[in-house]
Amino acid sequence: MNGSSVVSMLPDIGTTILGKVPRGFPLIMPRVVPDQRTKFENDEFFRKLSRESEIKYTGYRDRPLEERQLRLQTECREGHADVAFTNTGTNLQLYFYDSNVWGTDSSPIVPRENVDFDRESGKVHLRSRFIMNGVCVQWRGWIDLQRLDGTGCLEYDDERAQVEDSVLREQLEQYNRRLREFEDRQRQYRDEQER
Numbered sequence: 398m399n400g401s402s403v404v405s406m407l408p409d410i411g412t413t414i415l416g417k418v419p420r421g422f423p424l425i426m427p428r429v430v431p432d433q434r435t436k437f438e439n440d441e442f443f444r445k446l447s448r449e450s451e452i453k454y455t456g457y458r459d460r461p462l463e464e465r466q467l468r469l470q471t472e473c474r475e476g477h478a479d480v481a482f483t484n485t486g487t488n489l490q491l492y493f494y495d496s497n498v499w500g501t502d503s504s505p506i507v508p509r510e511n512v513d514f515d516r517e518s519g520k521v522h523l524r525s526r527f528i529m530n531g532v533c534v535q536w537r538g539w540i541d542l543q544r545l546d547g548t549g550c551l552e553y554d555d556e557r558a559q560v561e562d563s564v565l566r567e568q569l570e571q572y573n574r575r576l577r578e579f580e581d582r583q584r585q586y587r588d589e590q591e592r
Contacts, residue, residue: 430531
């Protein structure tokens, strides 16, 4: 892959948080790690990506420059674009619409604060929020519409992290409650068998 890497935007935690699970006991994988801020601040990968770095639009590399320029603008208006951090080779597929906002024709509405063609002439300013490796982040940057490069970085998304932390706590509480109920039923069954 010539030094480039594709990054998982899924949580990277496993049974370390939840321990062993009885066979047949349903488990919902948490979307975030328990201490997102610490992971964001201490993980080398996040430290590299949190610095302002050169980025490039990576869509349609086999097409002529003029077509790629047009496609970038079209994709941004549709709510997505492929970019790469050139210093690390990290490729991201960014989505610019808010997941809860949909138009009347079932297509996502792209908020202006996420895709702004008017802030600077010849550039598009972008923002995308997502969960990467179990941490809520937002990608912020801009791309020159002629050269198809620019700068960007990852930032810790405190607002989303608080929401996801409450969901995680609720999931763990529900899991622990169900596990206690399971253990109570097991104990009750063993007691009945002993009698």
